[in-house]
Amino acid sequence: MSLLTVESLTKEFGDVTAVRDVSFNVSDGEFVSILGPSGSGKSTILRMIAGFETPTNGSIRLNTTELVGVPPFERDINMVFQNLALFPHLTVAENIGYGLKQAGVKKSERAERTKKMLQMVHLDGYGSRSPDELSGGEQQRVALARALVNEPELVLFDEPLSSLDRKLRQHMQTELQRIQSETGTTFLYVTHDQEVALSVSDRLVVLNEGEIEQIGSAEDLYETPESTFVADFIGDVNQIPAVVTGTAETEITVEIESKPVSFARNGAPPVSSGDNITVCVRPHKVSVSDTGTDGQLLKTRGTVQERSYQGSDIIYVIETPWGRLIANVRGQKFAVGDDVVVGWNADDMHVFPTEQTPPQEVA
Template sequence: MSVLTISDLRKEFGDLVAVDDVNFAVDDGEFVSILGPSGSGKSTILRMIAGFETPTAGTIEIEGENVTAAPPFDREVNMVFQSLALFPHLTVAENIGYGLVESGVPEDERRERIAEMLEVVELSGYQDRNIDQLSGGEQQRVALARAIVNEPKIVLFDEPLASLDRKLRQHMQFELQRIQEETGITFLYVTHDQEVAMAVSDRMLVLNDGEMEQLDSVETIYDKPASKFVAQFIGDINLVPASIVEANGTDVTVDSRGNRIHVSDAAGRCVDAVSLEEGADVSVGIRPTGITLGDPDREDVFSVRGEIQNRGYAGDETVYTIDTEYGSFTANTEDRSYDIGDDVTVWWPADEVYLFAPETETASVSDGGGEP
């Protein structure tokens, strides 16, 4: 069942179209993230759902009720801001229970519900502390408890973890996931941080210049991006200009400066996205995780020589930057045997290839290019 339905949503600020024809639905109990670069319209969508901005066009429904014109206090929605907006003159318990007081909930029930929320956010015993006595992560939990204590249909998050350091941000993202699963409340989370969104979301909505690029599961968006923008924004991708020199149904051979690779797509993974006719220009894309360095150990691969320009360590992987005739490539591999300045062969197989149509910037996936 959809708890939130957005239809043909549009928002104009003078001549600027901040949100253009956005349509999506969020099911009850889902954790959905809206992801996009700064200025993509994601926070504007959130503010319209909360009732802080009025749409220029379109409708917003919560559990089937049209709330497009309803004031914020008439919507079963709460919002957690980046600034958290906690009251510094109130205790932890008073902050959490503020909305209950405003709603006229009796004192005994308030105390019980506040105690329950403190337990959920793992702050039992903190009820009498002042806000300035809390760490950043503890303040985040108080803001979350305040947002969910009155059991709204949806909690909206506007980049609440942006000000935290990376370690605390990672900890809090999993806390958000845990609390959402425990409470069953629908979370709609706005961020430009791909790492956070991919870690916590059931589905992600990717925005670009106010328009929807793709709405799907984390895995599908990473493995089967619907556009070049999505492929480049969600993770990294290396691109090579090429053209189709042979076409047979959905099987094609692409050529780039004499380098050829045969892409077999019998399952229909290149349909409707790329022109599969001979002579058509395409871009061949490959995730850094799909690249191997060294001599190929299989046939039907695309390979090019290059020189290691940089390397860095990322846990179990080494991240190499390689200068090639096509420009700079990035490769993520477990192989740590190369040094800066080494000559190396960069290669990848056909089942790791993405094909993009340069004019429409729409992606077609031959196979998944690694794991998120």
């Protein structure tokens, strides 16, 4: 059952369209992330759902109630901000119970519900402390407890983990999943951090320049991207230019550096002979060897330019006639300067029209 329904949502700021005709839904109890680079419109969408921005066009419904025009404090929605916005003059317990006090909940009930939330976020015994006595991760949990204590239908998150170091961010990812699972509360999470979004979400909404590129699970987006943007933004990908030389109902033939290759369509978009396309393959699907692997349709020689040891895997950057390729391999060791054969199976490729350009690196 859809708890949140967003339909044809558009937001214009003067001549700039920040969000264009966005539609998606979030089911009751689901953890959904909106993922995209800076400036893609994700925070604007969140602010419209929260009521801090008014859409230019479109509809936002919580269950069956239309939210456009409803003040933020009348929406059954809470938000965890990037800067957390804890009250420095209140104790941890007072911060958590603030919304209950504003709602007129009796002191004894506030105390009991606050105590349960402190236990839920593993901060039992911290109620009398000041927020400035807590670590960054502990402050995150206080903000989350405050957002959950009055049992809202939906909790919104605007990149709340962006200021944490990687180890603490990974710990908080696990905590978010645990708390969301235990409470059954619906979470809508906004971030530009692929690692966070992929690890915590049931589904992801990928935005690019205010429009949706693709919606799906982490596996769907990684294994079957629908555009070069998604392929490049969700993990690393090698991109090789090619030309379509033939098409059939179940097969496409392309030419890469004068080498013809035929492979199954595998959901590839419609293409015609003569079209310029981009062939994409994930680094972990690329093999590196001395002589090549039998049965691989695509292989080329190259020279190792960079080598990065990653524990169980080694990441190689290899200069080839097809450009620089990245390979993430296990069990093979080569040195910088070695001549090698790079290859992959045609079934591991994704094909997109060349005009779908990859995103620029996000600062």
